[in-house]
Amino acid sequence: MRNLVDVLKFRTIVKEEYETDPNYGEYPEKRSVERLLKLGIINLDKPPGPSSHDVSSTVKKILGVEKAGHAGTLEEMGRSRRFRCVTYLP
């Protein structure tokens, strides 16, 4: 199953030891909130009801981010976009 990367097992081999410079870049765990909103992911627990698409547009509205895209649609059936309702939070 080469197309499923998460079922494969690897070990990391060192080609050349190298010390990374703390002055550049950032450790992902230490990323600031502003940076997280630019390069972050939300492991969202999608509620039953609204479509995956509606849920990501709700996320976009809450955080006021420019782009939000879901990875892997959670079963979306019909595609009658025109009359789709979007769920808003209070």
Added chain:
Amino acid sequence: MKKWGDPGVSGVLPICLNDATKAVEYLHMMSKEYVGVCEMHGEFEEKDLRKWVEKLTGVIYQRPPVKSSVKRALRRRTILRFTIEDIVERRFVFRVVTEPGTYIRKLLHDLGLLVGVGAHMVELRRTRDGFLNEDSSSTLLELYAAWYLYSREGDDKLLRRVVRPVEEALKGFPSIYIKDSAVAAVAHGAPLAAKGVSKIDHPLAKGDTVCIKTLKGECVGFGVLTMDSDEVIHAKSGIVATVERVVMDRNLYPKTWG
């Protein structure tokens, strides 16, 4: 209010923000796990059900349902695991691990036909998508509360727990770790040279997709290996991977050329 989505479907849905959306297509390369409830339309033998569930494990052929948003061409999909957890009268709880693009509703429908009485899926919950599972997932309400606390009260604790670095979803993705000096070039889309590599996951083959990471663990982008991982280890010069997608900001690391 009329519901257009599928009402019975919930669970893990990774949502990428801004630049992280560039990694979406690579997050599709991972298996998904579901738990669900299915209802049979008639009396059936438990033995029969278990037999067919076992037979539906492995490679199956599937035609996307009529009500779907993709071309209805026959697909081959691998069911990595398919088990019955509990049976109560005509209903049963199943757990399934599949390749992306598998229609679970259809799988259960087909199972019903094979058993001979017909069946339909009542409820479905995705419990894992790649490296993200439901234990660490947050609800929309939690996100809303987190955003409120952050924007009104300046408290980022909850928000940092809900919004995670994109690298968290790429933890086990086959990776190649590069030196600081190579980061800017790769972030500008240049192919990765042997000299820029510090570490690599093994075993990987030529043509495999890899996540290119810095030694701090940041995702620079994604590329395709032009040689096997053991060749990469010994390569003195030349290109070891081409860059397909850049995720990282170009200006985080200093340019080492020109």
